[in-house]
Amino acid sequence: MTAPWIMPTEATRSLIMVIIFISMPGDKNYTDVTIHWYRHGLRLHDNPALLEGIKNCGAFYPVYILDGKVAGTETAGYNRWRFLLESLEDLDRSFKKLGGQLYVFKGDPVDIFRKLFSEWNVTKLTFEQDPEPIWRERDELVKNLCIQRKVTCIEMVSHTLWDPRLISKKNGGVPPVTYMLFNQVARSLGPPSHPMPLPDFQGISLPAKDNNGFRVPSLEHLGIKPECDEQNKRVNKWEGGETVALTLFETRRKIEEKAFEANKVLPNQSQVDLIGPPVSMSAHLRFGCLSIRTLYWGIVDTYKKVKSEEAPLSATAQLMWREYFYTMSLNNIKYNKVEGNPICLNVPWHTDDEKLNRWLYGQTGFPWIDAIMNQLRHEGWIHQVARHATACFLTRGDLWLSWEKGLEVFYKYLLDADWSVCAGNWMWVASSAFEDVLQCPKCFCPVRYGIRMDPKGAYIRRYVPVLKEMPLKYLFSPWTAPLLVQENAQCIVGKDYPKPIVDHYKAAKENKKYMDEVKELLKREKDKPHCAPCNQAEVGQFAFLPEYEDPQIKCLASETCHALKIDTD
Structure with a gap:
């Protein structure tokens, strides 16, 4: 029996849940075999899709698929690839501490899942929503496979503070065209959800395979080489992974706290440091090594602790711009182009x-x-x-x-x-x-x-x-x-x-x-x-x-x- 839609409660409607496809046997007491499909969201903390995956779960397989496009790899150069692989290696180490591993495959997601569903007797697939329209076709193909194979498919929103589709719906079915209007619409949905707890894998099997074919590949294995010596002799070294991200987050929170005490916000803007060690969280947010909600509430709660009042919008303005641009790209597959982009002026640029x-x-x-x-x-x-x-x-x-x-x-x-x-x-x-x-x-x-x-x-x-x-x-x-x-x-x-x-x-x-x-x-x-x-x-x-x-x-x-x-x- 198939129930294509499960509606969230009003309390969670604008927070995390998007859509759940369910196709399962009538017995609701069976134990699931779950695959959690990592794309962005390369972390254990505040990962609602992962938490859904371990509910009623007997065996859990974390999977990452290098399909030639995931996480922007189609256009990525040496440094971006290195950051991604560092993030995957860190995630793999986290699962190994739990007795499991991160399974990394290369190929088309539909083909790989078709095989894994059979080999591992999978009953549930979970993943974080990728809100940009370029990922929609990929995800729809996987969802259709889940329906065909009677595998529960759960997609959750946590790469953004709000679901861009709900913001668009609240604005009359179109994205808000100004930043100010976006903030008004977003506030009408209520504050973002607070971060969710760490997953508890007690009683859940995390199978590990002693097979090099499933491991995180190296840059050399992928044939990715530096363009210049400086890329391996960096002055400031940006390192990927949830472990580094959480440590950096604590550093960043202290910086924000000192700024609030001095009656300032956005210290990385008001006190520009071009040569200091990395303190920006942007790369970790981009790959999901740090939860956007963890950073948002870390800033907001720190402000309230220091000032004993609610944080102004300016304290999280950079995060709001991020949300705004995600929402503006909704349903606009030409968003990164001039031609065919309905919001972009076709300026007659020169070619040189x-x-x-x-x-x-x-x-x-x-x-x-x-x-x-x-x-x-x-x-x-x-x-x-x-x-x-x-x-x-x-x-x-x-x-x-x-x-x-x-x-x-x-x-x-x-x-x-x-x-x-x-x-x-x-x-x-x-x-x-x-x-x-x-x-x-x-x-x-x-x-x-x-x-x-x-x-x-x-x-x-x-x-x-x-x-x-x-x-x-x-x-x-x-x-x-x-x-x-x-x-x-x-x-x-x-x-x-x-x-x-x-x-x-x-x-x-x-x-x-x-x-x-x-x-x-x-x-x-x-x-x-x-x-x-x-x-x-x-x-x-x-x-x-x-x-x-x-x-x-x-x-x-x-x-x-x-x-x-x-x-x-």
């Missing part, structure tokens, strides 16, 4: 492979931008302010190249790049999901913005070492240094380090004209939906613009602020 490659390989001649791109390729992570700066430089700020090209680079190199959030950020900064208050040259000057973010020049000296002896006065614009200064620094511009790829002043003025033309286009397409900021303050909070920086931080390189002779708006 030479400029694109110079940007990618840190050869633009703007040290701030080059440092960012070198860190990205070498380590797989860059700070949010750096992401905004280099994205603006590639698109509407200087080079006027398509954000799609930049997105492809981030998909390959950025540890935390996922399909929807990364694309949403690129569209936003490139003004392609249109807004009219974030325009160059009033935002990201590739010299002055770098000075504000890296006032001592330590970041540039680390990631553009050819400039390490350049005096601070000329470090952000080395082409302005007298020849004697360049010689003493052992770095001749045009020989040891490239000249600027563009004249920023001229490029900014030209691109401003292009953007004005796009604005005229928007006027003719008044009904075009767009994800947009609601006001200037929201822009500043999202992009960390100069007027929102800590006034106590002094620009130590202020004597170079007028090197480009451009306006100071």
Whole structure:
């Protein structure tokens, strides 16, 4: 007998449960053989789908399938693959402590499950919802197999704070097109669910096979090699896995607590540290090594502990932007494209492979931008302010190249790049999901913005070492240094380090004209939906613009602020 839908209670409707397909014998007292299918959500803590899997369970098999696309592996480069495999190895160690193991397979999920259902006599399959539309076909095929084989299939929401489909439904069947509206709709659903307890495997068999074929493969086995020596000689090492994520979470919570005591929120934004050890949780959230609800409630509860009042929305703003972009991508399979994307303006970007490659390989001649791109390729992570700066430089700020090209680079190199959030950020900064208050040259000057973010020049000296002896006065614009200064620094511009790829002043003025033309286009397409900021303050909070920086931080390189002779708006 088949019951295709089990409706959740009102208490859990917006929290975790999405849909349960059930096909089972009439006897409800039998013991299940469960497969928990890992995709994202690479953890034991706060894993509601896993908890459903161990209910009435006699034997439990955790499974991960390398299908060529899972978790963005289709586009992933060396660092992203390493982070993923580290996460799987950590998960495997956790199951080995319980007497089991993580089973890793390579191939099509339907083909693999068809065999495993028979070989292991599986009665239940559980997995965390992957909310992005690119995973829907894969999941539907597996659900159909479960129906055919009379296997209970349970899918739970825990990769996001709310189910994006419920937010869309609450908003009249369409995603909220502004961040402010999104927050209003989300709040109407009630607060996110609190983290769930750790699973208790007492009395449950976790079979282990002494077979190398089921183990987590190595990078070498998969044929994945580093592009450059720096990828194995990282200054900051980002390590994957739930164990590291939970340790880092405790560190991050202490940082948040100190910020709240100082009457600040978002300390990683208000006190930008470009060269310190990793404290961002973004990569761990992307792979699900850390639960999003654990981080959310960790921040909210810490704020309440310190301030004795409810946390403001600004305390969790970065997590809300993540939710917003997941919701905006709902049912939009073209979300990461220009063509066919209903929320994206089709801006007539230029095509220039030479400029694109110079940007990618840190050869633009703007040290701030080059440092960012070198860190990205070498380590797989860059700070949010750096992401905004280099994205603006590639698109509407200087080079006027398509954000799609930049997105492809981030998909390959950025540890935390996922399909929807990364694309949403690129569209936003490139003004392609249109807004009219974030325009160059009033935002990201590739010299002055770098000075504000890296006032001592330590970041540039680390990631553009050819400039390490350049005096601070000329470090952000080395082409302005007298020849004697360049010689003493052992770095001749045009020989040891490239000249600027563009004249920023001229490029900014030209691109401003292009953007004005796009604005005229928007006027003719008044009904075009767009994800947009609601006001200037929201822009500043999202992009960390100069007027929102800590006034106590002094620009130590202020004597170079007028090197480009451009306006100071």
